[in-house]
Amino acid sequence: MIQIEHLTKRYGTTTALHDVTCEVATGTVTGLLGPNGAGKSTLMRVVLGLDHATSGTALVAGRRYATLRRPLHVVGAHLGGRAVHPQRSARQHLLALARSNRIPAARVEEVLDLTGLRGVARRRAGGFSLGMGQRLGLAAALLGDPGTVLLDEPVNGLDTDGVRWIRRLLRRLADDGRTVLISSHLLSEVQLVADRVLVLGKGRLLADLPTADLAARATPEHLAEGMSALESGYLSLVEDSAEYVAGAGRPASGATVQSGATMQEVRHGR
């Protein structure tokens, strides 16, 4: 379980998270949603002890990350990017991680199988495709068989078969009683895998509800435009919370839209 209480994180004058309180329950896949700059990565980074909270707390399995004696056994994460020595093979990378965390080498073979990397385990990780890199990041996250898993855009770069595989894996992790938190902009994926969603907008928690309840907030106008119910429910919730607006500052319908304008203002060309 992840417990977040009154979490505020400021970077200078930017408030990335403002007084966020929520729980991510065990046995569920929870989607973390929000427009660009909403605070999703910041929330994950604070949970993982990569950033310090300005105030409030973030606990994993009842503890602050910094106080975990064997963190990889409690929480595994893949936040994108490649924290891999490019000359090392996938297996060498995982073995090095396992050694430094006192994890038996046999577990490396298990996660290579789990992530479908056995066939390329001897290949240089630096030459991996985006999708293979995703799988390797996931293998590292699962190395300690943690009870909580945090993944940033987990389907990014995966092919169709890989996407299907990760959906099933996330479901299995949750069904085994783990806590799974994924951030994503792909609402169609969230709809398929997430039991619940947390929605952030400009650092504030806008919603914490079952995925189906977010879809139930769809508006007829959005649905008439061809949006899915989840897209519509989500957009209705965040439309005044987008920090970055495409085309802001450029003339739109003969009007100049200022940076920071709400979605309604953009739509109405104000």
Ligand SMILES: Nc1ncnc2c1ncn2[C@@H]1O[C@H](COP(=O)(O)OP(=O)(O)OP(=O)(O)O)[C@@H](O)[C@H]1O
């Ligand atoms: N290290 C940092 N220094 C200064 N500002 C930061 C830093 N990290 C994040 N921010 C700011 O905090 C806010 C939240 O950023 P964050 O990366 O958490 O958003 P996000 O929801 O993950 O966005 P995206 O969907 O684009 O990945 C943004 O305004 C961002 O510019």
